[in-house]
């Protein structure tokens with residue numbers, strides 16, 4: 282089946298791109314881009330590739346043979362994805378080598394594609410690559426390095442590390458392996474880097490995504506190159522795709538909510554991360570809200586006979602989407618606290634008299650983060666979310682909590698790198714003592730989180746003798762944060 286291609290994806294030299302430019306041009310605008318020149322020093326590009334540019338399969342079976350990985354059977358559909366099987370890396374490599382001897386003839390059915398290998402978590406000592414700065418404001422993985430996103434009381438095991446570990450993956454597949462049409466988990470951003478091989482990507486912008494769904498917006502086209510039923514997907518013909526061929530050592534940025542289908546044009550190894558931050562947090566929340574409403578509608582007819590209907594909806598939401606409202610709320614609450622700690626520690630070292638416009642990019646970045654979380658907490662409140670009895674999230678002991686201290690340190694290190702600033706020493710305990718009162722850290726509902734953010738920024742402003750100055754900035758940072766603030770103060774609020 283022919284699809285309509287309306288354009289391609291811009292390719293630019295990543296070495297010449299500042300964080301600020303990347304944020305303004307791609308994160309904020311939610312536009313895809315291919316970046317070159319960012320993988321020069323990667324160990325993976327040396328160890329995992331043979332002299333003739335092919336995957337060094339022997340390296341994998343020598344060093345990682347016993348790892349258990351998930352492998353997709355590219356020729357077998359299972360619901361909305363390909364069938365997955367578990368095997369060891371050495372089994373996967375053996376299968377690949379056997380298949381390549383047969384030159385793939387008639388092998389489409391058995392073509393295997395290793396996906397979602399949590400390589401970094403499994404081999405933390407072997408530094409295969411470093412995440413480029415432009416992709417490093419990654420709240421999802423920073424959080425998961427320290428906390429779990431969802432604790433299912435039925436299946437929760439303290440040491441079950443790999444299953445809910447992170448969103449940093451290795452993919453390996455022979456020529457012809459592919460990934461069906463989808464948008465990414467949580468509507469996160471993703472980046473994908475070709476260590477070797479080439480990929481063809483087909484993208485559909487969010488404004489056209491309804492065109493690949495059926496009339497009820499329930500089922501999505503699986504393979505855009507197969508015969509797509511016009512009766513089932515009446516809009517499909519109108520979709521206009523962007524196409525991109527990603528070469529070896531190129532990285533592609535996939536924005537939130539863009540549907541994409543991917544084909545390996547050669548034997549390929551790639552690394553990819555999913556992530557979100559202040560720019561696309563609203564995508565994550567919007568998806569959760571939509572999936573929650575769907576989960577609720579789906580079981581509406583048993584509402585009256587159900588002891589705790591809301592709890593059941595949340596459980597189904599977590600099972601389908603990967604987190605529930607409370608998981609998300611805990612996540613944004615902990616992040617807010619970590620950001621407040623960073624902001625206070627940063628400003629305490631700043632000249633109190635300096636005008637707000639001359640604050641460092643890091644300070645503005647942190648304020649922007651708080652504004653984004655605050656907006657979502659307000660939306661959660663107006664949607665009446667978490668009004669039931671979910672218990673109290675008590676953050677008052679966080680100053681002494683190793684996981685929280687590590688989250689703060691990781692976040693601080695990230696912004697120091699992104700904005701190329703000197704690293705600072707800071708005491709989380711001191712911030713708690715000077716700034717925060719116990720009762721403001723007992724958070725039950727979205728309005729408490731808004732109160733906490735407002736309270737913190739008022740206190741921070743007051744320490745500078747500038748009553749409420751930050752609060753008004755927070756209120757102002759409505760969706761078009763960059764333009765508004767630049768117009769106001771000649772500084773980028775990113």
Ligand SMILES: O=C(O)CCC(=O)C(=O)O
Nearest residue numbers: 459460465471473543553
């Ligand atoms: O490389 C692939 O096959 C799929 C990758 C993908 O869909 C992604 O990174 O979002």
